[in-house]
Amino acid sequence: MKHRESKLAFLFLSFFVFIVISCNNRKLSVPDYIQYVRSEENGLLNKLIKGGYIFSALYEPSEYVAIKELRNEKITKESYASTLPKFSDYIYFDFSIRPENTSQKILDPADSVSYDKKFNHFSFNFSKDIFLISKEDTLSCLLHQFISSNGVSPEYHFELLFEKPNSSFISRESLIFLYDDKTLNSGKVMIPILTKDIKNIPQLKI
Numbered sequence: 001m002k003h004r005e006s007k008l009a010f011l012f013l014s015f016f017v018f019i020v021i022s023c024n025n026r027k028l029s030v031p032d033y034i035q036y037v038r039s040e041e042n043g044l045l046n047k048l049i050k051g052g053y054i055f056s057a058l059y060e061p062s063e064y065v066a067i068k069e070l071r072n073e074k075i076t077k078e079s080y081a082s083t084l085p086k087f088s089d090y091i092y093f094d095f096s097i098r099p100e101n102t103s104q105k106i107l108d109p110a111d112s113v114s115y116d117k118k119f120n121h122f123s124f125n126f127s128k129d130i131f132l133i134s135k136e137d138t139l140s141c142l143l144h145q146f147i148s149s150n151g152v153s154p155e156y157h158f159e160l161l162f163e164k165p166n167s168s169f170i171s172r173e174s175l176i177f178l179y180d181d182k183t184l185n186s187g188k189v190m191i192p193i194l195t196k197d198i199k200n201i202p203q204l205k206i
Contacts, residue, residue: 026202030067030075033204037064043197046177051186052100057177059193060092063204077206091132091139091162093177097184098155106156106184107148118183122146122156125182132162133176134169170195 028036037044037060044059060068066084067075099106107115123146130141139162147157169175172195179189 027205058094093160131178
């Protein structure tokens with residue numbers, strides 16, 4: 001009886017390992033890869049509501065950033081292979097902020113003093129408010145790009161870049177994306193990110 005139970009346990013474990021390996025070896029086309037990264041159910045997009053705002057942090061793999069760089073041209077194996085190395089040494093996030101109340105404006109031209117203060121901070125000093133934290137280390141944001149909607153949308157995006165540390169940085173169970181808010185009175189916005197979701201990103205097929 002014990003021998004049979006051991007055999008069943010071994011078969012179950014083997015099947016589980018096979019499933020895990022199969023998932024990690026998946027290859028997705030460019031459209032499917034983009035959809036995978038942007039889908040909240042896959043864990044790369046994480047959100048937090050605080051202080052009347054919805055904060056979203058999207059982890060962007062280097063492969064995804066390379067695709068975005070090539071979005072205005074036909075993506076070939078050659079163009080992708082020559083573009084990817086430019087982005088392989090960094091960690092990227094797309095961070096966005098939008099009000100819960102869609103009639104509210106983060107940047108209100110009617111309040112010129114507040115508008116100028118926020119716009120200048122978003123444009124030039126925002127990277128000083130962003131950190132990526134693991135149990136062993138804290139990364140400061142190196143560069144950011146503020147993408148203004150020019151009033152078309154209540155949501156504002158920030159492209160963020162961190163220097164990629166050694167592989168042990170994402171060996172822990174989770175990371176914390178920290179936005180130390182200086183403009184919206186939301187305080188410290190801490191968004192958890194499970195590293196298993198980063199490790200399980202499918203491969204890209206060109």
